[in-house]
Every structure is written in C-alpha cells, then in structure tokens.
Amino acid sequence: MKFLYRIARILIYLTPIIIFASLFYLDICPSGVATFTYTFKEDSPVITRLFPENRLSDPIQISKDNYYQQINQEPVYFETRLSQKFDSAMINIEFQNPESSLFQLGLATIGDDDWNYQFMPLDNKSVNDLNWSKIETDNLTLWQRNDKYKTIDSFLKNFTNEEGVAIYNYDVKKEFKISGYQSGDEIRSFDHTIRGYHNFYTYIENEELYFNFKVQDINRKTGPDVLNVNVYDAENNKIYTKRLDDDGYLSNLDPASLPRYVTISLGNLKDGVYRIELDCEDEIFIRQIKTKQKYLTFIERLYLADNPEYSDGFVDMDFSPVSIYSSVSRISLETAHPAGLQEVLIGSSRLSIIETHKKYYFDVNTSPLIITSQKNDLKIYGNGLFAFDKDSYFNPEMFNLKNFQESDNINFLLAGYHEPKSVDGWLVNGQTFDLDKAQINNRKLRWMLSSPEMNDLDGKIRIKSIKITYFKEPMTWEEFWAKSINFIKKFI
Amino acid sequence: MMSDNQKYLIKIINDLFLVSATTFFLFYGIEGIKTGLISNYFDLNILPIISVASFIILIKISKNFESLDSSGKFLNQLVFVILFSFLIFFGLHLSILLKIFVIILFFIISIQFIIKTNK
Numbered sequence: 001m002k003f004l005y006r007i008a009r010i011l012i013y014l015t016p017i018i019i020f021a022s023l024f025y026l027d028i029c030p031s032g033v034a035t036f037t038y039t040f041k042e043d044s045p046v047i048t049r050l051f052p053e054n055r056l057s058d059p060i061q062i063s064k065d066n067y068y069q070q071i072n073q074e075p076v077y078f079e080t081r082l083s084q085k086f087d088s089a090m091i092n093i094e095f096q097n098p099e100s101s102l103f104q105l106g107l108a109t110i111g112d113d114d115w116n117y118q119f120m121p122l123d124n125k126s127v128n129d130l131n132w133s134k135i136e137t138d139n140l141t142l143w144q145r146n147d148k149y150k151t152i153d154s155f156l157k158n159f160t161n162e163e164g165v166a167i168y169n170y171d172v173k174k175e176f177k178i179s180g181y182q183s184g185d186e187i188r189s190f191d192h193t194i195r196g197y198h199n200f201y202t203y204i205e206n207e208e209l210y211f212n213f214k215v216q217d218i219n220r221k222t223g224p225d226v227l228n229v230n231v232y233d234a235e236n237n238k239i240y241t242k243r244l245d246d247d248g249y250l251s252n253l254d255p256a257s258l259p260r261y262v263t264i265s266l267g268n269l270k271d272g273v274y275r276i277e278l279d280c281e282d283e284i285f286i287r288q289i290k291t292k293q294k295y296l297t298f299i300e301r302l303y304l305a306d307n308p309e310y311s312d313g314f315v316d317m318d319f320s321p322v323s324i325y326s327s328v329s330r331i332s333l334e335t336a337h338p339a340g341l342q343e344v345l346i347g348s349s350r351l352s353i354i355e356t357h358k359k360y361y362f363d364v365n366t367s368p369l370i371i372t373s374q375k376n377d378l379k380i381y382g383n384g385l386f387a388f389d390k391d392s393y394f395n396p397e398m399f400n401l402k403n404f405q406e407s408d409n410i411n412f413l414l415a416g417y418h419e420p421k422s423v424d425g426w427l428v429n430g431q432t433f434d435l436d437k438a439q440i441n442n443r444k445l446r447w448m449l450s451s452p453e454m455n456d457l458d459g460k461i462r463i464k465s466i467k468i469t470y471f472k473e474p475m476t477w478e479e480f481w482a483k484s485i486n487f488i489k490k491f492i
Numbered sequence: 493m494m495s496d497n498q499k500y501l502i503k504i505i506n507d508l509f510l511v512s513a514t515t516f517f518l519f520y521g522i523e524g525i526k527t528g529l530i531s532n533y534f535d536l537n538i539l540p541i542i543s544v545a546s547f548i549i550l551i552k553i554s555k556n557f558e559s560l561d562s563s564g565k566f567l568n569q570l571v572f573v574i575l576f577s578f579l580i581f582f583g584l585h586l587s588i589l590l591k592i593f594v595i596i597l598f599f600i601i602s603i604q605f606i607i608k609t610n611k
Binding site: 001002004005008009012013015016019020022023024026027036045046081083443 | 496497500503504507508511515518519522526527528529530531532533534
C-alpha cells in the first residue's frame with residue numbers, strides 16, 4: 001500500500017507540471033498551426049461573442065449541440081485572441097444567407113483612421129451564378145468563357161489586358177496599362193454639377209495630371225465648408241493634397257458663394273492610374289470639371305445636382321437630363337427633394353422615384369449601360385464605376401474588382417474566392433488573411449461580418465459557427481528552447 | 493482505530509486537495525500575466541471543482557480532520573478559506589453552478605465547524 005501511495009503521490013504532484021508544460025507547448029505552437037472554434041453553444045476563450053447585441057438575435061438552438069445566431073442588422077463584429085505572432089489567419093464560417101447578394105468578412109487593418117477593414121467575400125451570388133468552366137486551386141478560382149488555359153499558373157503567366165480579364169479579391173501584382181493610349185494637351189470640360197464627396201479614377205501616360213474644378217458653396221447649413229482635393233497613386237498612397245477653405249459665409253442665411261476654382265497640375269508622375277478624391281460635405285457643389293486627361297470614371301457614388309431645387313443659390317444651372325455610362329451591377333437611386341421625384345431610364349427599363357429619402361434598387365442584367373436622369377437631384381450609388389460618357393469611361397478596377405457583374409467584355413475571371421459548400425443546409429466558406437497589416441489591440445484581431453445591402457433589404461443572415469486557424473512558420477527546436485527560456489526569464 | 497489503507501487514502505486525498513488548490517492559484521496568476529496561456533486550452537473551473545470535492549471527501553473520511561495532526565488540519569482549513577475567498581472575489585469568471593455549489597458547501601462546513609467547536 002505504501003508503494004501505491006508513493007506512486008499516487010508522484011502522479012498528483014507531476015500532473016500539474018505536465019498540464020502546464022502541455023499548455024505552454026500549445027501556446028508557443030511549435031507546429032505553426034492553431035485552431036479554435038466558436039459554436040454559439042458556449043463561450044470560446046479565443047473567439048468573442050458577436051457584437052453589438054442589438055443587431056443580433058439571442059443564440060437559437062437547432063438540436064442538442066447545434067446553435068446559431070441571427071444577424072438582423074449589419075455590420076457585426078467579433079474579436080479573436082492571438083496567443084503568438086502569426087503570419088496569417090484562415091476564418092471558416094458556417095452560415096445561411098438567403099437574401100443578400102454579397103456577404104463578406106473584413107479584418108481591421110492599420111490605416112489612416114480606426115475604421116480600416118480588408119474585406120473578402122464569403123458568399124457572392126453574382127460569381128456563384130457564373131455558368132462558365134472553372135479551374136480551382138486552394139485559394140483561387142479561374143472562370144473561363146471559353147476554355148483556353150489549362151491551369152491557373154499558365155493563365156497568370158500568359159494573360160494580357162486585351163483578353164478581357166477581370167480579377168476579383170486577388171492581387172495579381174500587374175500594373176494597369178491601356179494599350180495604344182494617346183495623350184494630348186486638349187482640355188475637356190464636364191459641365192454637369194455634382195454635389196458633395198466624390199472619388200474618381202483617371203489615367204496618365206507621358207503627360208501632366210491636370211484638373212480644374214469650379215466650386216460653389218450653397219451655404220444651407222451653418223458652419224465652415226471645406227474642400228480637400230486629394231490625389232492617390234495606384235498603390236493608394238496619397239501623393240498630393242490641396243485645400244480650399246470656407247468661402248467666409250458661415251450662416252445658413254448667407255447666400256451661395258461665387259464660383260471659386262481649384263487647379264491641380266502635377267508633372268513628372270509615373271504613368272498609370274490615379275485616384276482623385278473630392279473630400280467635402282454636401283454643401284459643396286462642383287459646377288464644372290476641366291481636365292487634360294482622357295479618362296474620368298467616378299467610383300461608387302455620383303450625386304447629380306442640376307435641378308431647380310438649387311436655383312435659389314445657383315442661377316446658371318442647366319436643367320437638361322443627364323446620361324451616365326455605368327458598369328454597376330446593382331444600382332441604388334435616391335433623391336432628397338420633391339423636385340427630384342422622377343422616372344429614371346436604366347438601359348431600356350424605367351424606375352420611378354416616387355418618394356424622397358428612400359433608396360430604390362435596380363439589378364442590371366447587362367452591363368455596361370446608360371442611366372438617364374430626367375431631373376437630376378439624384379444620388380446614384382453602386383459597387384462599380386460611372387462616367388459622364390462612354391469615351392471617358394475606363395475600368396482600372398478590372399484587376400481589382402469590388403464586385404463582379406457578367407458582361408460581354410469579360411472573358412476570364414480570376415478570383416480569390418470559392419463558391420460556398422453546402423453542408424446539411426448550411427453554407428460553409430473560408431478566407432485567409434495576411435496578418436502583416438492587421439490592427440492588433442491587446443493581442444486581439446477585430447473582424448467584421450458585413451452584407452452591404454442587408455439593412456435596406458431587411459435581410460437576415462444566420463451564423464452557426466466561426467472557426468479560426470492561425471498559421472506561422474513551424475518552429476525549430478533551437479527556436480523553441482530560445483522562446484521557452486525567454487518566457488521563464490520574463491516570469492523571473 | 494483507522495487501518496493503514498484509510499490513513500494512506502486520507503493522505504492521498506489531502507495531497508490532491510492541496511495540489512489542486514495551489515495549482516489553481518498558480519494558473520490563475522499565470523493567466524493574469526499572460527491572458528490565454530491557460531484559458532485558451534484549459535478550463536480553469538476544473539481545479540476548484542477538484543479542490544472542493546477532495547476537501548469534502550477529506551472531511552468525511554478523516555472525521556472532520558480528527559485523523560490529521562493539528563498542523564495538517566490548520567493548513568487544510570487555511571487553504572480552503574483562501575480558496576473560497578478567492579473564488580468569491582474572482583467568482584465573476586467562474587460558472588454560476590460552481591459559484592452556487594461553493595457557497596452552499598461553505599455554509600455547510602461552517603455550520604459543522606461551529607457545532608463541533610461549541611460541543
């Protein structure tokens with residue numbers, strides 16, 4: 001009995017040491033792979049609950065061990081704890097998304113402000129519906145209208161811009177060039193009034209970047225109204241900024257300002273795509289844009305403002321209908337005033353705007369197309385690009401699509417995306433994120449689940465599980481011992 | 493008189509109680525220094541459950557510590573009081589069931605001690 005007592009005693013004293021050694025080993029993660037899952041049945045030490053609570057249902061039980069939580073309003077967030085420094089993280093999510101055309105996952109990244117997210121799709125219905133032949137690898141899918149390439153590697157080595165290539169959610173590290181582009185000194189003028197914040201692409205090749213904006217402040221609200229014109233290069237670095245201060249009229253009883261002009265003239269720039277941001281409130285009206293550049297395409301938002309609603313401030317407006325060349329797959333239209341209620345022509349279809357402050361959606365079957373606004377005072381939104389005419393339209397996002405819409409000029413689609421797999425009535429999909437630019441606070445990563453149209457469509461998304469797998473280089477024994485000694489030193 | 497087997501059993505359970513309680517304090521401390529090192533992979537509720545369960549068994553089979561010497565008796569009671577205080581103080585992180593269990597148990601043991609002391 002004494003012998004058994006000694007054995008039991010040794011076991012009792014050794015067990016905590018063995019447990020601690022195992023936990024330490026797991027935490028250091030010499031294999032380079034660590035996986036954690038949150039199933040809504042009970043809290044996970046690594047993955048937090050989804051928040052904010054007011055956008056979510058309580059966890060709902062499906063069967064003994066299966067629960068889900070419903071997202072009623074987007075976006076929602078969760079955080080994951082990092083035990084070590086990892087290189088990348090793969091998130092797999094089990095979900096149901098009956099309504100929304102796009103459901104995506106975002107990772108908070110380091111940027112100019114706190115709200116920077118790198119998004120990757122989990123469910124993109126326009127891509128899922130693509131009925132072309134496809135080749136898949138672990139993280140990429142290539143869809144081809146006609147089978148030309150046998151492997152994705154051969155596609156990446158040999159594709160040219162002229163083949164009608166679109167890239168979605170993947171960095172091909174290939175600069176966008178327009179073949180046969182001819183620069184010139186001729187100044188083009190766009191005389192349509194646009195209101196508030198806008199972003200547009202332009203393209204230069206052996207020429208200066210020249211823009212002149214005619215600006216007026218309507219002064220309908222109290223306070224200063226400033227315009228910042230920012231220029232970004234193809235890598236999204238801000239290379240130039242110019243500020244136009246307030247017109248000096250601060251009261252909402254003041255008249256609209258007289259025209260003022262902002263000119264940007266930048267020489268010796270590298271050939272390629274540039275983005276120009278007109279950063280201002282809706283008080284600022286851009287009455288005219290003059291440029292030496294051939295191409296000018298607005299990104300995601302265009303607010304047409306030539307409408308009698310503003311004739312108290314601007315007496316020289318042209319109220320003619322305005323036509324827009326658009327490559328947006330799902331268009332959203334809204335007006336803020338009764339004078340903007342109208343029938344809008346979208347291709348050969350008509351959409352009636354009969355209420356103010358309400359977003360009207362239109363799914364486009366064939367892209368690109370012409371949108372004609374009869375009365376303007378119309379906010380046009382969409383995941384894609386707009387131009388004032390076909391000649392000034394170009395799409396530098398073909399190598400970096402924000403969303404995909406099948407069109408005649410696209411023959412190949414390469415995407416960092418797989419169609420979600422269906423398992424027991426739930427969809428499962430995952431995406432892998434590099435963590436080198438991730439925002440890490442208190443050793444935690446922040447993630448966002450988003451579906452841009454969900455709130456307007458009153459859609460719901462159900463989440464059944466969230467699984468995260470962290471990856472880093474496996475450790476050698478030397479690294480393991482060095483890390484262990486460091487850890488002990490830290491404690492001492 | 494107690495048999496040898498009973499004495500050894502009491503010693504084993506006594507060790508189990510002391511080791512599990514001490515390990516709980518240590519792990520809790522380590523968790524405070526590096527969040528996640530313990531809790532990412534191990535449920536910290538397990539250790540106080542083992543401590544409390546072994547303490548009850550110990551009381552039962554040692555007839556309220558009568559078979560332990562006075563220093564062992566004191567050590568056990570001290571560790572248990574510290575463990576209990578700790579659980580109540582940091583109890584927010586423990587499961588509700590465990591909290592209720594510990595509170596009820598503490599009351600029972602306290603009453604037993606009071607009755608025994610007043611005899």
